[in-house]
Amino acid sequence: MFGKKKPIPQIDKNQLELIENAQKRIKQKKRLYVHFVIFLIGAVFLIVANTVLGIGKDFTLFGINWFVFAILIWLFFFLYHLFNVFVTHKFMGKAWEKEQLDKLVSKQQQRIDKLKAGFEKEEKLMAQSEVYSESNAEPKKLQSELTIIVAAAENNAIGLGNKLIWHLSDDLKRFKSLTNGHHIIMGRKTFESFPKPLPNRTHVVITRQKDYEAPEGVIIVHNLEDAIDASKSDSQPFIIGGGQIYKQAMTIADKIELTRVHHDFDADTFFPEIDASVWKETANVFHKKDDNHDYEFSFLTYERK
Structure with missing residues (x-):
């Protein structure tokens, strides 16, 4: 209906964290892949530029062509990126997801147990109240007095x-x-x-x-x-x-x-x-x-x- 707001779905905090971390991991893997592709293309370009085009042909460091050091530095950053995705953030893998899921289930079970305990307590109090009322109620007189x-x-x-x-x-x-x-x-x-x-x-x-x-x-x-x-x-x-x-x-x-x-x-x-x-x-x-x-x-x- 016009003017009626749609209900906003409520997401549990743990579920939201799970989704956000999964999205973050996907982005990191995409960036690693792009990094690897650029690294390969860049390495080939540096080699071709030096050996074929003669760019910086006479420039060496410790008797080694400069492009070798450039490729090694680039490789270092690539390896660091690789390590960061698959080692440093390994807790974001399947084991981490299972751990988060177990925590979520455990938390939900605790809530259910708490609600059940509350209901049982309320029912007990109501039963005691009814028994008390019945035991203390005065005998009812007959409605009709002949x-x-x-x-x-x-x-x-x-x-x-x-x-x-x-x-x-x-x-x-x-x-x-x-x-x-x-x-x-x-x-x-x-x-x-x-x-x-x-x-x-x-x-x-x-x-x-x-x-x-x-x-x-x-x-x-x-x-x-x-x-x-x-x-x-x-x-x-x-x-x-x-x-x-x-x-x-x-x-x-x-x-x-x-x-x-x-x-x-x-x-x-x-x-x-x-x-x-x-x-x-x-x-x-x-x-x-x-x-x-x-x-x-x-x-x-x-x-x-």
């Missing part, structure tokens, strides 16, 4: 003829406040006691009838286990009745929100007895009788021990 909500008299009466026995304004407000936005699980008779489904709550109705019809949005199941499974997306589904559903839920519920009406009533539906060895009272708020409430009552909260 809660029973009920209003019961001192004799555990909760209903007569599928209807409430009393009308307590604050109790109804508490029921609405606690269950608002949650799943409410109930038996078919409890559901049919409502004029219509309660607003802003998801109704889960338990019935043995396979073809039971209910308004849109109401979930129909055939046992308590399926009802709880249908409510698993809720952090706190509520069991709201009736008597048989309460009895089944007492063995698996996490909390009980109880409105204890301080009076005895005739009834045909009762709430199970709360076993103090299983349940612990964690809250108790007493309300006196007044113009809006015909009976004294208390808001109690129990949690499983």
Whole structure:
């Protein structure tokens, strides 16, 4: 693409040195060859110039023609050049190249070993960290807290003829406040006691009838286990009745929100007895009788021990 720089290849320092020395040796050999050729041509020229052309014919040194000394001096420089290429720089031969290659391989292996050691150390630290985190992690609580909500008299009466026995304004407000936005699980008779489904709550109705019809949005199941499974997306589904559903839920519920009406009533539906060895009272708020409430009552909260 236009304007995009090409990546510049990175060459290892040792590799670069190997290339540069090889190029240098080639140049030296070329110069030696040129030196030898010029030496031969020059020697022949000096001999011809003196013997044939008569140049410096009468000039001698120690009784020897001058061109002999010139050729000897030239030969000396040639031999020096030859010695410099093949003796002085013999370390640039194949043995030297092998030595450099071995050094390069050894260096690369050291880098690889160092990287491997670093990775192994990092993996060990990560493993130790994970083990530490797992060993020190607090036990996770279940996301869903199954809660029973009920209003019961001192004799555990909760209903007569599928209807409430009393009308307590604050109790109804508490029921609405606690269950608002949650799943409410109930038996078919409890559901049919409502004029219509309660607003802003998801109704889960338990019935043995396979073809039971209910308004849109109401979930129909055939046992308590399926009802709880249908409510698993809720952090706190509520069991709201009736008597048989309460009895089944007492063995698996996490909390009980109880409105204890301080009076005895005739009834045909009762709430199970709360076993103090299983349940612990964690809250108790007493309300006196007044113009809006015909009976004294208390808001109690129990949690499983």
